[in-house]
Amino acid sequence: MxxxxxxxxxLTAAVRRYVTDGCxxxxxxxxxxxxxxxxxxxIMRQRVRNLHLYAHSNGQGVDELIGAGCVAxxxxxxxxxxxxxxxxxxxxxxxxxxxxxxxxxxxYQMTLxxxxxxxxxxxxxxxxALGSDIIKKWxxxxxxxxxxxxxxxxxxxxxDNPFEGWGNAQxxxxxxxxxxxxxxxxxxxxDRQGTVRIEGLPFTDVEQAKxxxxxxxxxxxxxxxxxxxxxxxxxxxxxxxxxAVVPVSMGAYPTACYRHYDYDPVYLNNYRQAALxxxxxxxxxxxxxxxxxxxxxLLDRIGIDxxxxxxxxxxxxxxxxxxxx
Amino acid sequence: xxDYTGREMxxxxxxxxxxDGDIVFCGTGISMLAAMAAxxxxxxSSVIFFETGAVDSRLEExxxxxxxxxxxxxxxxxxxxADSFAVMQNPWTGRRVVGIMGAAQIxxxxxxxxxxxxxxxxxxxxxxxxxxxxxxxxFVGRTIIFMQHEKRKFxxxxxxxxxxxxxxxxxxxxxxxxxxxxxxxxxxxxxxMGFDTQTRKMFLQGxxxxxxxxxxxxxxxxxxxxxxSREIAPPSEEELRxxxxxxxxxxxxxx
Numbered sequence: 001m002x003x004x005x006x007x008x009x010x011l012t013a014a015v016r017r018y019v020t021d022g023c024x025x026x027x028x029x030x031x032x033x034x035x036x037x038x039x040x041x042x043i044m045r046q047r048v049r050n051l052h053l054y055a056h057s058n059g060q061g062v063d064e065l066i067g068a069g070c071v072a073x074x075x076x077x078x079x080x081x082x083x084x085x086x087x088x089x090x091x092x093x094x095x096x097x098x099x100x101x102x103x104x105x106x107x108y109q110m111t112l113x114x115x116x117x118x119x120x121x122x123x124x125x126x127x128x129a130l131g132s133d134i135i136k137k138w139x140x141x142x143x144x145x146x147x148x149x150x151x152x153x154x155x156x157x158x159x160d161n162p163f164e165g166w167g168n169a170q171x172x173x174x175x176x177x178x179x180x181x182x183x184x185x186x187x188x189x190x191d192r193q194g195t196v197r198i199e200g201l202p203f204t205d206v207e208q209a210k211x212x213x214x215x216x217x218x219x220x221x222x223x224x225x226x227x228x229x230x231x232x233x234x235x236x237x238x239x240x241x242x243x244a245v246v247p248v249s250m251g252a253y254p255t256a257c258y259r260h261y262d263y264d265p266v267y268l269n270n271y272r273q274a275a276l277x278x279x280x281x282x283x284x285x286x287x288x289x290x291x292x293x294x295x296x297x298l299l300d301r302i303g304i305d306x307x308x309x310x311x312x313x314x315x316x317x318x319x320x321x322x323x324x325x
Numbered sequence: 326x327x328d329y330t331g332r333e334m335x336x337x338x339x340x341x342x343x344x345d346g347d348i349v350f351c352g353t354g355i356s357m358l359a360a361m362a363a364x365x366x367x368x369x370s371s372v373i374f375f376e377t378g379a380v381d382s383r384l385e386e387x388x389x390x391x392x393x394x395x396x397x398x399x400x401x402x403x404x405x406x407a408d409s410f411a412v413m414q415n416p417w418t419g420r421r422v423v424g425i426m427g428a429a430q431i432x433x434x435x436x437x438x439x440x441x442x443x444x445x446x447x448x449x450x451x452x453x454x455x456x457x458x459x460x461x462x463x464f465v466g467r468t469i470i471f472m473q474h475e476k477r478k479f480x481x482x483x484x485x486x487x488x489x490x491x492x493x494x495x496x497x498x499x500x501x502x503x504x505x506x507x508x509x510x511x512x513x514x515x516x517x518m519g520f521d522t523q524t525r526k527m528f529l530q531g532x533x534x535x536x537x538x539x540x541x542x543x544x545x546x547x548x549x550x551x552x553x554s555r556e557i558a559p560p561s562e563e564e565l566r567x568x569x570x571x572x573x574x575x576x577x578x579x580x
Contacts, residue, residue, distance in 0.1 A: 105455070262394060
């Protein structure tokens with residue numbers, strides 16, 4: 001809860017203040033859309049370590065954080081970047097090598113876990129995953145769960161419907177709430193106070209933000225409060241949920257931001273090649289992450305020619321006819 | 326007869342399974358092509374629906390992920406994940422949904438693995454994980470599964486049961502507390518597989534042109550009934566034209 005009038009902060013300061021070693025972090029977006037990539041790259045540059053990361057179906061953001069060695073534990077439904085990496089590559093390598101602990105849920109379960117956190121409830125029920133190994137197999141051992149006060153004692157719990165057959169359900173799966181230390185979103189518009197407008201699909205960003213103790217919002221456009229309040233029904237997040245507002249042009253790059261720009265197939269293909277090759281991957285990090293001082297500097301390196309190719313067409317919200325091979 | 330690829334046959338075979346009026350839940354990749362093609366071939370009033378919350382997207386270009394901005398254009402509603410999964414969990418709407426999905430492994434009852442090969446705690450190969458697949462498989466009226474026909478993919482027992490099919494056989498879904506729906510078809514690069522309404526076991530429903538039932542069995546780690554197999558019609562010129570010119574002119578998914 002933060003009522004400050006002006007929450008403008010630069011990205012370096014916002015990450016330094018809220019994203020600390022060992023903190024529980026959640027990032028918004030979905031696979032290759034609206035990942036808060038500028039913030040992800042800043043976390044990597046600040047060499048934050050031992051993050052406990054939550055996402056539902058994230059791609060590029062999760063993979064880069066894992067690739068840079070920032071993540072110790074991950075609770076997730078899906079790690080993939082669409083056709084560019086059906087399974088995220090550094091994620092796959094880290095899990096196979098045993099360097100990141102993973103707990104698997106379904107996408108709806110992760111969504112309900114954020115929603116429970118947002119609602120102040122310990123858990124929410126669903127009928128998803130009954131009979132599956134998501135119920136039976138636990139990534140975090142029971143002993144780890146008991147000894148870590150930041151983890152619930154159970155991955156999930158199956159119960160008989162306490163209302164007997166009411167609602168046509170015999171059994172239910174209870175999934176525990178998530179309350180991250182910080183959630184980071186990238187959105188189209190925000191004002192200085194932190195009111196947020198997301199265009200296109202909101203994914204689970206709103207629940208992820210409301211479940212967190214602190215929220216950093218990076219935005220394409222900083223908009224006057226009066227303008228956002230002309231059409232409040234288009235705003236999703238009230239200002240008191242937000243702690244830091246950071247205007248970052250193309251802050252989701254190389255993932256897409258509806259009505260602003262598309263994902264960059266050239267960058268994502270280059271990333272895939274580098275991620276597959278353990279010898280090349282440090283060079284990728286040096287060139288595109290550690291070797292640039294800010295997101296703006298990364299965009300300068302990519303160059304105006306490539307960036308103009310992915311600019312969204314105003315009619316459709318994406319780059320029509322973009323060569324996506 | 327026109328030339329066509331295995332992937333083109335798969336996409337068209339799946340499109341033919343979609344009924345007019347179905348709400349089609351699409352995963353990534355070839356399932357999107359099948360849903361797009363179905364709207365032009367056999368199911369003009371089917372509705373394409375994504376777990377990301379996009380309802381009835383106007384797909385002028387093929388999306389490369391379910392969160393691609395292309396799914397957000399021209400929709401009826403851009404909802405959230407909480408909305409989209411509720412549509413499937415709600416029996417009134419959920420039973421009208423047909424889910425199309427892929428996996429790394431499938432067993433004789435259509436249970437799917439998209440999580441790991443080997444031991445879960447230290448896997449030999451790690452995949453993306455469930456995403457929405459387990460939710461869809463748990464909730465909706467009918468699912469269609471895409472698979473490559475290989476011994477290592479059609480296995481007696483999946484290494485990790487990510488998405489429930491018919492579980493252990495008749496009555497098992499209800500016993501565990503799942504919806505009455507379940508897998509209806511498996512579409513591979515060689516054949517169309519169905520599930521027996523009594524035993525819930527997979528059987529060979531039809532071979533693609535030029536494929537023999539023997540070839541099907543040679544590419545599976547378990548036996549299936551082949552007595553009901555018939556040859557499936559090849560793609561028509563019109564079906565191929567729609568797939569190539571309307572759905573995927575850049576051949577982003579077809580190649």
